[in-house]
Structure formats: C-alpha cells, structure tokens
Amino acid sequence: MNKLIELKNLTKNFDDQQVLRGINLDIYENEFLTLLGPSGCGKTTTLRIIAGFEEPSDGQVLFNGIEISKLPPYKREVNTVFQKYALFPHLNVADNIGFGLNLKKVDKSVIAQKVERMLKMVGLEGFEKRDVTLLSGGQQQRVAIARALVNEPKVLLLDEPLGALDAKIRKQMQVELKKIQQEVGITFIYVTHDQEEALSMSDTVVVMNNGEIQQIGSPTDIYNEPENRFVAGFIGESNIIEGVMIKDYLVEFDGFQFECVDKGFEDMEEIEVVLRPEDLDIVDPEQAKITGIVRNITFKGVHYEILVETDLRTYMIHTTDYAEAGREVGLKFGPEDIHVMCKMGAY
Amino acid sequence: MKQFKHLIKPYIVWSVILIVIPLLLIALYAFTEEGNEVLTLSFTWGNFAKFLEATYLNVILKSFKLGLITTFICLLLGYPLAFIISRFSERVQSTLILMVTIPMWINMLLRTYAWMNLLADNGIINHLLSFLGISPVTMMYTDFSVILGLICNFMPFMIIPIHTSLNKMDKSLIEAAYDLGANKVQTFVKVIWKLSIPGVVNGIMMVFLLSISTFVIPKLLGGGQYMLIGNLIESQFISVGDWNFGSAISLILAVIILIFMSLMKKMDKQDE
Numbered sequence: 001m002n003k004l005i006e007l008k009n010l011t012k013n014f015d016d017q018q019v020l021r022g023i024n025l026d027i028y029e030n031e032f033l034t035l036l037g038p039s040g041c042g043k044t045t046t047l048r049i050i051a052g053f054e055e056p057s058d059g060q061v062l063f064n065g066i067e068i069s070k071l072p073p074y075k076r077e078v079n080t081v082f083q084k085y086a087l088f089p090h091l092n093v094a095d096n097i098g099f100g101l102n103l104k105k106v107d108k109s110v111i112a113q114k115v116e117r118m119l120k121m122v123g124l125e126g127f128e129k130r131d132v133t134l135l136s137g138g139q140q141q142r143v144a145i146a147r148a149l150v151n152e153p154k155v156l157l158l159d160e161p162l163g164a165l166d167a168k169i170r171k172q173m174q175v176e177l178k179k180i181q182q183e184v185g186i187t188f189i190y191v192t193h194d195q196e197e198a199l200s201m202s203d204t205v206v207v208m209n210n211g212e213i214q215q216i217g218s219p220t221d222i223y224n225e226p227e228n229r230f231v232a233g234f235i236g237e238s239n240i241i242e243g244v245m246i247k248d249y250l251v252e253f254d255g256f257q258f259e260c261v262d263k264g265f266e267d268m269e270e271i272e273v274v275l276r277p278e279d280l281d282i283v284d285p286e287q288a289k290i291t292g293i294v295r296n297i298t299f300k301g302v303h304y305e306i307l308v309e310t311d312l313r314t315y316m317i318h319t320t321d322y323a324e325a326g327r328e329v330g331l332k333f334g335p336e337d338i339h340v341m342c343k344m345g346a347y
Numbered sequence: 348m349k350q351f352k353h354l355i356k357p358y359i360v361w362s363v364i365l366i367v368i369p370l371l372l373i374a375l376y377a378f379t380e381e382g383n384e385v386l387t388l389s390f391t392w393g394n395f396a397k398f399l400e401a402t403y404l405n406v407i408l409k410s411f412k413l414g415l416i417t418t419f420i421c422l423l424l425g426y427p428l429a430f431i432i433s434r435f436s437e438r439v440q441s442t443l444i445l446m447v448t449i450p451m452w453i454n455m456l457l458r459t460y461a462w463m464n465l466l467a468d469n470g471i472i473n474h475l476l477s478f479l480g481i482s483p484v485t486m487m488y489t490d491f492s493v494i495l496g497l498i499c500n501f502m503p504f505m506i507i508p509i510h511t512s513l514n515k516m517d518k519s520l521i522e523a524a525y526d527l528g529a530n531k532v533q534t535f536v537k538v539i540w541k542l543s544i545p546g547v548v549n550g551i552m553m554v555f556l557l558s559i560s561t562f563v564i565p566k567l568l569g570g571g572q573y574m575l576i577g578n579l580i581e582s583q584f585i586s587v588g589d590w591n592f593g594s595a596i597s598l599i600l601a602v603i604i605l606i607f608m609s610l611m612k613k614m615d616k617q618d619e
Binding site: 051052053072073074078079080082083084086087088089090099100103104147148151 | 517519520522523524525526527528529530533537538541542
C-alpha cells in the first residue's frame with residue numbers, strides 16, 4: 001500500500017493552549033483509520049488540519065508527498081462528513097449532494113446520474129426532491145456521506161459522524177460505513193471517542209490523549225497489547241497492576257511471580273500489567289496464587305461482573321460462572337492473559 | 348400552563364381599548380362625512396376619492412420613493428456591516444452590536460436636531476467646507492437631508508435582523524461549502540447570502556415601514572413644506588382638522604403596509 005498522507009511533527013496552539021504536541025502519522029491508501037481518544041485529546045483538530053479548516057502551528061501535512069498545510073480546503077482532494085451533518089437547509093437532497101459537482105460545472109444530466117447512484121449506495125433511492133430538514137438523523141447522515149463521496153475524493157474525513165444517532169441506528173450505520181468504504185475503495189479517516197466503534201470498523205486505530213499519539217495499531221493489537229496504562233484503561237475495561245519484570249517471560253506483581261509471554265524489557269524494570277476482566281476465571285482458592293473475597297456480583301446479560309477484593313486491590317472479573325458475595329475465591333489466568341506494558345511517565 | 352391562561356385577560360382588555368376601538372373609530376371616520384352626530388351617520392366614499400387627486404397621489408409616490416431609497420441604502424451599508432460584525436468572536440460582537448444600538452438610546456428628536464445643526468447653511472459642515480475654500484452647499488430642507496436623517500435613524504433596524512440571521516447560522520455550513528470546493532465568493536453567494544435572506548427580508552420590512560410612515564424627520568429636516576404621507580396625516584388631524592380624510596389616508600397606508608408585508612413574507616417563504 002502507498003502512503004497517501006503523512007503528518008510530520010504536527011503541533012497546534014490555540015491561544016496559549018497546546019492542543020497537538022507533535023503528531024507523526026502515516027496514512028495509507030484504502031485504509032480505514034480511526035483517531036480515538038477522549039474529548040479534548042486533539043483528534044478533531046488533527047482531522048480539521050487534514051481538511052484544511054485549521055493551519056498547524058508547526059509541522060507538515062504531506063499529501064502524495066506534497067506539502068498542503070497552507071492549501072485552502074476547496075483545493076484539497078478530501079471531503080468531510082461533519083458531526084452534525086451540516087446539510088444546506090435551503091437545498092433539497094439532490095441539490096445538497098450535487099453541490100460540489102455544480103461548482104465544478106459538471107453537466108446537469110451527469111450530476112443527476114451521479115446523485116442517483118449515490119442515493120442508491122446509501123439506501124435512499126427516490127429521495128431526490130425531499131427537504132433535508134425533514135429527514136431523520138440517520139437519513140441526514142446518509143445524505144451527508146453521499147454529498148461527500150459524490151466528489152470522488154481520495155480521502156473521506158468523518159468527524160464523529162454517528163455521535164448524534166441512537167444506539168440501534170449507530171450499529172447499523174457502522175456496518176454500512178465499513179461496507180461503503182470497501183465499495184468505493186478510498187481512505188477513511190474516522191474520528192470517534194467510542195472505543196467499540198473504533199475496534200469494530202477500523203484497519204488501524206490511533207489512540208490519542210493530551211495532544212499526543214499513545215499507540216498506533218490494528219484493533220487486536222490495541223486491545224490485546226496496549227502499550228501503556230492510558231490505552232489499556234481507555235479501550236475496554238481492565239485491571240491495571242504495578243509490577244516488576246524479573247527477566248524475560250517472568251513478571252512479579254501482588255507478591256507472586258508469574259510466567260508470561262512478554263520479553264524485551266530490562267531485568268527488574270518497573271512495569272504495569274493489564275489483566276482483562278474476561279481473561280480472569282473464578283476458581284477454588286487452593287488452585288490459585290491470588291485469592292480474595294467476592295464483594296459484589298452484577299448480572300450484565302451475557303456475563304456476570306464480579307468484584308473480588310484481595311489484600312492489595314479489587315479485581316474486576318467478567319465470567320459466566322456465578323459466585324455469591326462473601327465467598328473466598330481464587331483468580332486464575334494463564335501466561336498469555338498477562339499483558340505487560342511500560343510504566344507511564346507522569347503527565 | 349392552564350393556570351396561566353387567565354393572565355392573558357388584562358392584555359386583551361388593554362388591546363381592545365387601545366388598539367381595536369381606535370382602529371374601528373378610524374374606519375368609522377374614514378367612511379363617513381364630516382359633521383356627523385352620533386346617531387345620524389352618513390356613509391361616503393368621498394374621503395377615498397379625494398385621495399386620488401394628483402396632489403395627494405404625489406405625496407404617496409414621494410413617500411414610496413424616499414422609503415425605497417432609504418431601504419436600499421440601509422441594505423447596501425447594513426449588510427456588509429452586519430457580515431463583518433458576525434465574523435468577530437462572541438464578545439467583540441456584543442460590543443459592536445451595542446455600538447450599533449447606542450444611538451437609539453438617545454431621543455430621535457435630539458438626534459435629528461443635531462443633524463439640523465450639522466447640515467444648516469451656516470452649520471458645522473459648511474463651516475468646515477469654507478475652511479477648505481469650498482463655497483457653502485445647501486443641504487437642509489432637501490431630499491438629501493431627509494434621506495440622511497431616515498438612514499441614520501433606521502439603520503439599526505436593518506443591521507440587527509441581518510446580524511441575527513448571520514450569527515445563528517451554523518458555521519459548519521460555511522466549512523461544508525469550502526470542503527465541497529466552493530471558494531469564498533461562491534460560499535457567500537450559494538450559502539451565506541441564501542441563509543441570511545430571512546434577516547434581510549425582516550430588515551427591509553422594518554426600515555421601509557418606518558421610513559414611509561415617519562413624520563418627525565421629514566418635518567424637521569425637510570421643512571414645513573415637505574410632505575410625506577406621515578406629514579399629510581398629521582396635518583389633516585392637527586392643522587386642517589379634517590379627521591375623516593386623515594382617517595382615510597391612515598387606512599390606505601395601513602392597507603399598503605399589509606400588502607407589502609404579505610408580499611415580503613411570500614418572498615421569504617419561497618427562498619426557504
């Protein structure tokens with residue numbers, strides 16, 4: 001795959017506040033890339049810099065190897081799907097979608113054809129003459145996607161496009177967006193704070209916090225091998241425990257030594273360990289090193305969420321087994337369930 | 348909400364006494380002859396027929412001409428100003444809007460007297476001109492002075508509705524236009540202007556209605572002989588004492604205003 005966009009040491013200051021602190025990111029052709037992070041992490045600013053709505057304070061944006069950070073939005077080969085859709089209220093569905101083509105003085109009959117094809121793709125056949133202000137949120141969203149894609153951009157930027165939709169339509173749109181991306185075969189850069197959305201749709205997830213990239217990787221990498229406490233805490237639920245890496249494949253935490261699959265740390269390096277709640281099993285106390293008392297059990301539908309209090313901390317466990325409160329239990333997990341990560345510097 | 352329903356009653360009484368009854372009286376005067384007793388009314392179209400005389404038609408034509416010129420200039424100056432104001436941050440915007448409205452805190456008469464001093468043959472402007480070696484220009488008691496007075500007084504009524512519609516416009520619509528390939532001029536023509544039309548229509552309506560029905564400004568800046576429709580009504584009531592004819596002109600003006608307003612509303616709806 002070819003590199004399409006390169007962000008090089010991008011920084012952005014608003015007044016005296018630093019929003020981006022040196023972003024380096026390569027974005028490839030035909031990639032579904034998600035910028036994931038809590039609000040204020042700089043993900044939207046990054047997107048707006050790529051779109052051309054903001055100019056970086058420092059650093060470069062390369063598009064096919066050419067610096068574009070000073071280029072106005074209307075000269076860039078990218079299109080945006082806005083958070084609140086930003087459909088033009090004075091134009092109908094067809095005129096909204098045809099807006100970009102109209103500006104390019106494309107022949108009216110060609111525009112009509114392309115609009116029709118786009119509406120078919122987003123599942124809104126026959127909606128040409130409808131008033132956009134009377135459409136439902138999901139329909140407006142589809143029009144917004146069609147309006148951007150009809151211009152055949154090289155990159156589609158999506159700024160929390162599903163944020164305003166209710167849970168059920170959001171799920172449905174996730175599947176459709178992924179399908180559309182594969183159909184048109186262009187790069188999608190997707191901004192969200194919803195980790196589930198990011199994991200289920202993306203080829204690459206970029207986890208951001210405080211204007212810095214925390215980790216770049218595939219959804220499985222991000223989930224299974226979080227690089228630090230922030231990523232582990234932000235993606236899914238996790239038990240994070242401080243410990244020491246005795247040597248390769250051997251880690252110590254909570255007073256016990258465990259075999260693990262991680263290596264490459266310094267001997268006796270202070271590290272942090274992630275134990276995912278679904279990787280922990282409840283067993284009899286004599287079968288496990290770590291033991292504790294069940295403090296709380298909550299039924300969550302597919303599984304129970306059990307809080308087990310040990311001498312040092314409280315572990316969260318997701319399991320289909322029931323364990324009544326007050327019982328003493330052991331916590332069992334295998335070497336591959338232990339994820340060792342670098343201890344995070346103080347922010 | 349139901350328990351608040353009774354709160355509307357004082358307002359109904361108020362508007363019946365101060366709006367509905369006077370309006371009915373105006374209509375009664377307009378359609379009757381002079382010198383009626385309470386019980387012997389003689390109805391007539393004569394008051395309206397009288398209005399068709401050239402002298403009076405000219406007055407209404409002149410009023411319209413001045414109203415249109417004033418409205419046009421207010422729009423020409425007001426739209427760019429409202430647009431520029433709406434580009435600033437919220438805080439600066441409210442200060443600028445305050446500056447637009449501050450003149451309205453001062454009594455209109457006082458402001459108009461100030462113009463008289465500025466524009467008079469031996470007024471401040473002519474003094475300044477004479478320093479530059481330019482011979483005095485007659486500005487008072489001309490169309491120029493009246494239009495100037497109207498513009499200065501009614502400009503805020505153009506700026507504020509336009510600014511409101513520009514300001515409440517979702518800024519992401521402008522970004523969307525850029526994003527889809529529109530440059531600044533195209534974005535203005537295809538998006539910003541189109542979405543600000545309701546404000547423009549409101550502004551035009553306000554300024555036009557105010558300027559065709561005013562009588563103080565033309566009286567002071569145009570002089571005693573200067574007749575606009577407002578002055579005509581005033582003189583019929585105050586100096587001539589023909590309440591019937593005055594009422595008829597008032598009704599005609601009201602009908603013209605109603606027609607104008609419904610036309611503008613229609614235009615507004617079409618553009619949406």
